Amino acid sequence: MSDRKYKLYSDSTCDLSEDILKNMDVTLLDLSFEVNGVVKRKNDMTLPEFYSQMRNGAVTKTSQIGISDYEQAFEKELAAGYDVLYLGFSSGLSGSFNTSCIARDSVMEKYPEGKIICIDSLCASTGEGLLLIKADEKKKQGLSIDELAQWITDNRL
Template sequence: MFDIITDSACDLPREEIVRLDVTVVPFYVSTDGQTYLKEGEEMPVRDFYQFMVDQPAVLPKTSLPSLEDFEKVFRPRAAAGRPVLCLCFTGKMSGGVGSARNARQLVLEDYPDAVIEVVDTAAATVSEGATVENAAAMRDAGCTLADTLTWLEGTRPTNQIFFTVGNLDYLIKGGRIGKVTGRAANLLNVKPMIHFAEGEIFSGGMARGRQKSMEKAIEQLLGYLAERNADPDDYRIIVGYGYDVEEGRRFWMQLRAALRARYPDSSCEVGLLQIGATIAVHTGPYPLGVGVMRRWKPRS
């Protein structure tokens, strides 16, 4: 058996974290650029979204977990001789995985025989959550840490997200899209489609209006499955939403209906979770999309 550590960018709800027996190292959130609070602990995600909605002119910030934050969870496990698998938010968007690796080295100086594996998942929010769920399923089935690492590495390219945002304001503020292009798109009510794969964000096209962007995200997921001639039962599929809980649930229902229509013999389950601050600072309060990853299953 091994222990699983992750960071709060996985966005799994507290009850799921407890059920999976996973330890979360939080990112930090700031609404004033000076005081940083632990995401999900000292500042609930719902409060963070409410601030974004109430103060649209202010750009909140996040800060990565420190070396000391990871050391605090690694060290007692090393002392107890418990192997650790640490699954981190994509290193292409954050230095959190670097903090974890530095903490590992520090702990190994005192416990040279400790087993601490730090993994850049190349994932975020719903896709990182799927990675954690797969790792927990393998651990609970008795898989070794080495086998779990091999499987996660081999299936990492299957881990993708198709999503949209409410408008382009936060992408403009963050310098991820030009001001002229972004403002023109906002005036025309054009919604950007964003594709997240291998730890990076790519353009997924455009859609006219919110409903069309939701439909396009569903089309992109169905296309992903069709390209692989895949059975959706073999994949973890998770809807992520931002501030608007009802919209998230409505999108979740639309996606489930589309999957059932395309795959009538499938019993595929679709998860639903709220996207956290680590992604929301870049997308604004209305991100909405679907993540997908190959599902680990025990051999029959």
């Protein structure tokens, strides 16, 4: 079991509001999307703008989080002496979770003393958000990274 402190990560598919997120100790990685071939991130456009463009015929598509985004985030934490627990978007809906595992393995080769735990939430949106809120609460209550990983695994359904 690791004595190192750890950071809690998830992704923008948890759909939590900024009001909720400001009280949480969590870092979100953004999935990107395209509107008429232009790559955008969550804060580039409001949902009403996005849906308005769709209604007006814009071509849209989503994209998973890139491996370099995961590697940069995970490496930054391990280099600073933290471990990482990443709660990911359902593997049934996106390849992002699998990409996080590839990035974890790559970063762990450089930082074998650290720990990165990636957990498939098996959900998205409100379900993922609620699980993340509870995980943040449990982390603040003092659960170790291994204890929290087990709690998430036991309660994600």
